[in-house]
Amino acid sequence: MSQHNKIMSRFDTIAFDADDTLWHNERLYVNAQTKFKQLLAQYHSPEWIDARLYQTEMRNLDHFGYGIKAFALSMIETALELTEGRISGADIQAIINFAREMLAADVELLEHVADTIPILAAKYPLMLITKGDLRDQEMKIARSGLSAHFHQIEIVSDKNQANYARLLQRNGILPDRFLMVGNSLRSDILPVLALGASAVYIPHRLTWQHEVVDSPPPEQPGYYQLEHVGLLPELLVGLEHSGQ
């Protein structure tokens, strides 16, 4: 990484979350869930289906983990429960097809990402830290066209403080010299701040209920909030000058 440090920078590494920070993701789930509710419309209200599906996902999280395949299995299980097993084979197949379409979907970058990432990559070593299904995430990174800008790509099973600590240690990065950028307070911001690193929260219009935390964004040193990633270079220029 030394070629980046000709001039001493405030951060040794800037890390990005991927789903709904660099590219759209949650809307794939929302769209599939809308079609799922249409399948079950004769049995239950949309609100009840949403609530039961979320319950099933939380019950299955320990064993099935995150990702599209886990979501598909939870949709099938919810459909069986909500119809007392009367759902048709064609409808179960339709649910599996939702998953296959999600896995094959184009990667659509968020606004400002395609312009901003190369600018940042010229000044800082960039890291991508994402959680979920290994193969699915690898395919999305490849399809995104962004991978050449990232020095390192880390796919973890969960984004908790212990996993971040291990990742920084393994790469010899001091928390004080690390900045994480993401759309989830729960996964990208709070565990990173807890380590003493810096974090930029960029809220996304769609956020999965599980990632939502009740507490307001923290007011503490090292925490920043931006409206979109296009504002990040300017924030960084400010931080470099102020030495914060």
Add this chain to the structure above:
Amino acid sequence: MSQHNKIMSRFDTIAFDADDTLWHNERLYVNAQTKFKQLLAQYHSPEWIDARLYQTEMRNLDHFGYGIKAFALSMIETALELTEGRISGADIQAIINFAREMLAADVELLEHVADTIPILAAKYPLMLITKGDLRDQEMKIARSGLSAHFHQIEIVSDKNQANYARLLQRNGILPDRFLMVGNSLRSDILPVLALGASAVYIPHRLTWQHEVVDSPPPEQPGYYQLEHVGLLPELLVGLEHSGQ
């Protein structure tokens, strides 16, 4: 890793496959598949069900990848196809439960593993290289009780030559100084030999059809075959002395 190299060794790293090299895995799939065939016994012969399930798995591999969740989705899809959608909701739920039981199953080490790994770990830095579902593999490694013996654990989406090459390069290991141990010629042995590294093939009684290669084990320098992992320390002593 330098503490291991007080005496110059033939290998800088010995890497192990996990599933069916260190612990039983394929039998979980075989058992689930047996129950799956019982569910569908009124519709088709066991041979036909096996053949159609394998077809479905291969068709889904690109999108669903390896692992238990992918297997569950392929079983459900096969059941729908083989019953023309007439399979009951209770039977679909039974298939999802097979997957949940597989994910929660105890990790049972293969014979000689518990004795041999600590002996090897005292002489060589050990690495674990496994493919499949990130969370599932992490849980198995934790439950195995072996993780303290491994310097490094790598979970990859596929074990091909490119992924091995990247892994060695990232860790600064020369192929000539790397030995891989595993039960799959396709995933553990052939891609490693192709890089110029060494490989020890330890066949397992149960091997998934997809991992079976038609060609006989290669006759080439750096290739070894053993009956069980308990014979590995002796093989290594021989290699250290012969300088091969």
